[in-house]
Amino acid sequence: MINKQRISRRPKNEVPDLELSFEFFPPKSDKAEERFWQALKKLAPLEPDFVSVTYGAGGSTRERTLNMVQKITTQTGIKAAAHLTCVDASRHEVDEVVRGYQRAGINRIVALRGDPSTGIGEAFVAHQDGYNNAAELVAGIKEIGDFDISVAAYPEKHPESTDWNADIDNLKRKIDAGANRAITQMFFDNDHYWRFMERVEKAQINVPIVPGIQPIHNFTQISNFAKRCGASIPAWLLERFEGLEDDPETHALVAAAVAAEQVIELEDNGVTQFHFYTMNRSSLILALARFLGRKSR
Numbered sequence: 001m002i003n004k005q006r007i008s009r010r011p012k013n014e015v016p017d018l019e020l021s022f023e024f025f026p027p028k029s030d031k032a033e034e035r036f037w038q039a040l041k042k043l044a045p046l047e048p049d050f051v052s053v054t055y056g057a058g059g060s061t062r063e064r065t066l067n068m069v070q071k072i073t074t075q076t077g078i079k080a081a082a083h084l085t086c087v088d089a090s091r092h093e094v095d096e097v098v099r100g101y102q103r104a105g106i107n108r109i110v111a112l113r114g115d116p117s118t119g120i121g122e123a124f125v126a127h128q129d130g131y132n133n134a135a136e137l138v139a140g141i142k143e144i145g146d147f148d149i150s151v152a153a154y155p156e157k158h159p160e161s162t163d164w165n166a167d168i169d170n171l172k173r174k175i176d177a178g179a180n181r182a183i184t185q186m187f188f189d190n191d192h193y194w195r196f197m198e199r200v201e202k203a204q205i206n207v208p209i210v211p212g213i214q215p216i217h218n219f220t221q222i223s224n225f226a227k228r229c230g231a232s233i234p235a236w237l238l239e240r241f242e243g244l245e246d247d248p249e250t251h252a253l254v255a256a257a258v259a260a261e262q263v264i265e266l267e268d269n270g271v272t273q274f275h276f277y278t279m280n281r282s283s284l285i286l287a288l289a290r291f292l293g294r295k296s297r
Contacts, residue, residue, distance in 0.1 A: 018294055019049040019273040021183075021210070024280050026053055026064035032280070036068070039282040044076055046289050049273075052110050052150075055083035062097060070104050081150065082106055084141075085114025086131035091140060094131060098144050108148045111137050111179065135173035142178040151175070153182035153200075153209055155192040159230035168203045181207050183275045186214035186226065188258075189234050190265055210273045211266055215284035216255040220245065256284055260291040267292055 022043055027033040040051070053068045065082050072080040082101055086094050101109065113134040131137045134151055141147050151174040154167060161167035171182060182205075187193055193211055200209055216222050219241040223233050240258060244251040263274060274292070276285050289295070 017272060018267075018292055020046060020289065020292075020294060021049050021273075021275045022051045022285065023212075023275065023277045024051060024053050024068070026068050027280065028064075036280050039278060039280050040072065040076065040078075042282040043278070043285060044078060046286075046294055048078060050079040050081050050108055052081040052083060052108075055085055055112075055114075066097075066100060066104065066106075069101075069106055073105065079108060080106065081108035081110050081148075083110045083112060084137070085112050086134075086137045087114035088130075090129040091131055092129070094137070095140060095144060098141055098147075102145050102147075107145070108150075109141060110150045110183070111141060111174075112152055113137065133170070133173075135170070135177045138174050138177040138179050149179045150181050150183050150210075151179040153184045153196070154230070155184050155187045155196040156230055156232060164199060168199050168205075171200070172203055172205055175205055175207050179207065181210055183210045184212045185229060186212050186222075186231050186277060188214075188226075188237050188262070189232070190262060192232075193266070194269075208273055210275045211271060212275045212277060213259065213263060213288070214277045215259045215279075215281075215288065216241070217279050217281055217284065219251065219255075252284075256287050259284060259288055263288055263292055 024036060024040070027036045043051075051072060053065050053072070055062065055065050069080040069082045072078055084094070084097060084101075098109070101107075111134055113131075131140060138149055138151060141149060151171075153171055154161075157164060157167045158170070161170065175182070184193065184196070197209060214222060223238075226233055237258065240254050241251065244254065266274075276288065278285055
């Protein structure tokens, strides 16, 4: 039996104190940047706990990430977190990025080992003078300053983990190194999250494990990415989107319903923190916030 923590359903007239956060990626063109700011402007009234900006493979978007996080902080007042990986970089290079964030007044970092520069599914090879894993990266960041650090967690196990014990041990090392919370990889079956939480509790990991929610703006795109990163697509989900490739209106309605079912079930069973992967879009996120009882303020 899955132990859904603190599991009495909340009364329907009770609005929970929710913490929402949103992930964006750095835009690559002026037009994309315009869409970025439009999406952020629409989501800002939801008063997110923070928004994060991703960091390209091998630090390929390093300057854009820093630029966007600085702009978010200074122009909107929203707390912003910069992603950071240790792929193809020495400790000195990574530490200089961290110090750059520090000088810019950025004190939140999403610390990730990162996917191999050769592609998802390939073996990760650390730089000869670099951090070997995310736990070492977290420890290195903490040596530089008292940053608020988020790390990754995997409800269906990281594809490179040999077994669940290894996967949970890796998460525990990241937390013990100083991480404040873990944000999960996307998942579409909540049972994966509940089973993962049982393992987390058994390992006495006592930081928030925030579910990462991926609204399905494009089913083909999201399902292909899910396969590469080890997130399963349930058969029922495949059936719901079957035949909707050329019907964007119905696709959007189904996507909203699917995501609403997921977040409401999580919320009803005690989850009060959600991290949304926005794909730099706002419409589905705004709808989901409404389903969760959060309106623009």
